[in-house]
Amino acid sequence: MSGTRTGESMLSRHLRILDVFGVDSAFLTLSQISRRSGLPVSTAHRLLDELERERLVERLPDRSYRLGLRLWELAARTPGALGLREIALPMMQGVQGAIRQHTQLGVRDGRDVVYLERLSHRDAVVSATVVGGRISLAASAIGHVLLSALPEEALADLFASGIPRYTKRTPQTLAEVAAAVTEVRARGRAVADGLVHPDARGIAVPVRGPEGEIVAGLGVVVPNDGRDPGPVVAVLRRAATGIEESLRRAYVAPGHPHALAGARYRPLINSSTSSMEYFDERGRAGQDRE
Amino acid sequence: MSGTRTGESMLSRHLRILDVFGVDSAFLTLSQISRRSGLPVSTAHRLLDELERERLVERLPDRSYRLGLRLWELAARTPGALGLREIALPMMQGVQGAIRQHTQLGVRDGRDVVYLERLSHRDAVVSATVVGGRISLAASAIGHVLLSALPEEALADLFASGIPRYTKRTPQTLAEVAAAVTEVRARGRAVADGLVHPDARGIAVPVRGPEGEIVAGLGVVVPNDGRDPGPVVAVLRRAATGIEESLRRAYVAPGHPHALAGARYRPLINSSTSSMEYFDERGRAGQDRE
């Protein structure tokens, strides 16, 4: 009766704990964690002990837990994300100086955009995103830009897990998303009105790697007035070009002295997927057996 | 013979794998990971499968692995670190504009400084640090600033695990570090010549939270010429003050509508440690039993 195994992997339980922390709930007590994660108190307690030993969580004097700095360290080693973010930062600052709203850099991860960096302005319109946050590819201008790099068939996959409906304009059908993507392909930029919040408009352009593949989306969130996005797009385009140049400089060609084992450039986004598994989240990296 | 348990926790094995990735080795194959981590190939393979399912690592088409974006997401939820970083960023940009070298923001974690943000300049002097990187408190100007907040006894603990010797000037004795700390306390800034690299000088000032506790160190790395650090210190001091003001604005007083459960402000650095366990890395959060 006691000590019944659950059939769940250790790792996912640890993550279950880490996942109950959020921006709105950064400090949690043992019993809160136990309740939120659905894990028995004693189990949560033991796991938290371990996590603390590994500095993945920290314990405050009042006995509440919070996520630890080790996570920050690990994230910093994420390749591409880090390099790209650092390379893009100066250019983003330029955009920020010109637009004075929210400037964001996002990459694709599965069906979502993950925001790598975000510069904000005090008086800027609302914006739901945070650094490290994610949002459906269908529901953001940067997402539309990233989608434009994928083959047609990939779009359908987006709807497999449903798209959260933030506002009445959040696209819910394949046709809506396809239309947006078509426009991105035609005009080289995305303009998305009120997808996440009715008063916000997203404008985004692609950032391309040395081989032309779309590596990230660079965008701003501005008030959703009817103004011509042209000037904003121009600013973004210039910044994107700057990032692309820096990326090229950072590119170490094969055989170059800097090309330490494993350190050479690789596309952030795998653009060479073939079948229908664009958003495949499973581990199956392999060939299908008979 | 086969299937002998190791006595090691699951978590630490997973982390062992994540830890073999570095900035210099961002892309690794199964056998590389197996060798570097010291785990048997089959074990590493299985663990990597799991890690991939949880998006903590990604697999590229050429079968090599790299750290996944989920880590970025988790890190973004780290409280304090994120808020502080975002708040400090504009001020750091100001410093960067004036000094045009490396501008860094670091907090204390155990015996180390962890760098939360870093702005660099193309022509700047060498600097070993990266965002998310860590370095002994004894071996950096920001470290000296952070040390100055701790009680005397804490200094001795620093040497418990030894201090890496980057250059001949990296402090190796308690007396050396104590002298540096005394100077920080007296002058409100740290100047460290050639601690990590002979040609580099670190200059740093403290950033204080709403209650006066030292929350972070703000610093620059400049060439190690004999110039008067005064003007640089003035720039840093102004920026630190700006950050402190923003922190105060971000502070949500108890009872304030924004004080959602768990979202209220807490000091980033626990300044209320009492005994000798300042750098305690173990999980023992508690009182000693009889």
Place this chain on the structure above:
DNA sequence: TGCGAGGTTTCCACTCATCGGAAAAGATGG
């Protein structure tokens, strides 16, 4: 085309790390 040397994936019998109910020990608040 065949062969050898890697790397990668699958298999599976053996165990110990993990599980969680229970009870003890603290905290909190009347």
Place this chain on the structure above:
DNA sequence: CCATCTTTTCCGATGAGTGGAAACCTCGCA
């Protein structure tokens, strides 16, 4: 002081995790 809630410790049962071995790929070379 007692009632309630949270945190910590304990411990017998058990299946998740283990890793050697073998099969399977993938090269490069002759």
